[in-house]
Amino acid sequence: MFRSRKRAIGIAVMAILALVLAACSSTGGKRAAEAAAQGGTSVAAGHANTPHYTIAMITHAAPGDTFWDIIRAGATAAAAKDNITLKYSSDPDPTKQAQLITDAINSKVNGIAVTDPAPAAICPTVKAARAAGIPVVMFNAGVNNWQQCGGLSFFGQDETIAGLAAGKRLASEGAKNVLCVLQAQGQVQLEAWCAGVKAGLGSEGTMSKLYVNGEDNSAMLSSMTAELTRNKSIDAVITLGAPVALVAIQAIAAAHSTTKLYTFDTNAAEIAKIKSGAVQWAVDQQPYLQGYLSVDSLWLYLTNGDVLGGGVTVLTGPAFIDASNVAQVAAYAARGTR
């Protein structure tokens, strides 16, 4: 019994190994990606000979949100160029994010880059960092509060301006009933986007909101299908994140809806969908730039005392990615920098 079971396991392992060796795919996969990427996969810009610094980047990224991959890619590229060790951490809960900032202060890093989705929790720790003599730049979230908090610079887009731009463009393209899909409840920047879209539409159209569970693709698909089935007058769906847009494509098909699809933020898979026409356009806040500039500006401050922005927000968006420029952007997106 024991012996035969051992033998059975052995045979199973051998069979799996044989399968692995025999069953290589001749299409797709990493091999194809590597073949396509011949000739440079990153934005490299030499290497500085300035003193070595450690910079902490602390964001409110939810684990699993592809948007933050691009921010991190930008920060990593700048750190590599600037002879900097980058310590990245994140927590979507503001009080835990504040704790991470305090940890960075206690470990005496040379500079801190933070996002500020909840000023009440984040601001005091930013002030504490400045009091401890650590330069702080802010990016992505907190555009209205960063000066009071004591940040040196801010890199990001104004969510309301971005929402307005999207709403105005939707109105000019003839959208009448817009559905704004939020993948989380209680997040300031998501609400600001939807509110901006509504304001941008003005009297040209109406906007309704739908909350979906961003942590469950199947539930997202079903909720969006249900809403599109219920409200047949919807002629434009705007999602607030690339992964949601990808699911929305399936929901539109499942509901036999003729609505057009638009989105905030991008990732490589979604840019391919703009190319194929399944997504009309995306509002891009250039997250790579936010990550890169945050680290690079701290390096300039540490090595040359420079401060970027002159006390006003350095806007990285909104930029639109649509049929006219998607071919160029797609190549950058494939390597994870757009």
Add this chain to the structure above:
Amino acid sequence: MTATAEAPVTPPPIRDERFGRKSRMARLLARPEAGAVAGAIVIYVFFFIVAPPFRNASSFSSVLYVTSTYGLMVTPIALLMIGGEFDLSAGVAVTSSALCASLFSYEFTTNAWVGVLVALALSLLIGFLNGWIVVKTGIPSFLVTLGTFFVLQGLNIALTQTITNQVASPDISTLQGFSSARVVFSGSFTIGGVNIRTSVIYWLVFVAIATWILLRTRIGNWIFSAGGSPVSARAVGVPVGRVKIGLFMAVGLMAWFTGMHTLFLFNTIQTSQGVGNEFVYIIAAVVGGCLLTGGYGSAVGAAIGALIFGMVNQGIVYAGWNPDWFQTFVGLLLLGAILLNTFIRRRAEAAA
């Protein structure tokens, strides 16, 4: 004592309440799923009235779909709970399995089916480890699987980030074997103009298999006794440890199946997915009549529990209620379903 030719005297019928046949209604109400059925009917009628789109066949197919994505996991979780254990790692285990299949076949550029098989092995291993630790140490499964929940969640994020520098798995839709795997795990078909996803069929089949195991096989008896009274079960020779490890591995098997469904439907998987679903599975099983203390419940009841959850989820959207209140509505309707369930069971027990 001589043989007589007299006809044996037929004893007068004795009415002993222990052998007495209860009325058909009382017997139906005493079944574990009775309360859930009543709750499901109430909620169905409710949304039928308040949400016009809910009445369409295609809308109900959408309800069944979301139900099946939960139901596939609720079925083994119900068996596990009848067997007296919990699995809090079940939600993220689905994502772990999908990530494993996706990353393995992408990184080694293999046929998609190779990744599918590797993920199956991993999922069964996770289930085995959960069960083995619970059985060997005697630590409550609530704590053990809470540990595995965090371990798996961390591994999902850390390994994906290390291997791909991203927090989502790469798109594997161009791999060989992807399209055939999609047909198997995430297909759909159309009957009378209504599109139905095959996951609904799989779910019903698995519920039927689970019911058969519970009610018609020796293993089913072992599961009930392992959960109801492990000490006396062990005393009469039930291999309680092996039953429990087997149940955890059944959860692993279905986590694999659900993970494959999600992976081949959406091409890529985000590392954070699945967190929170472990409670949906347990809630659905409890709404369906499984006791938190083990030893009591049914697979059909758990399936109806999942259906209640699916109907509430979709019905609120179809009704077009203010989305800010969505989760409050979900909570209130589920609470109502559980109260109704408890009320009916108490009535049935009192009547019996």
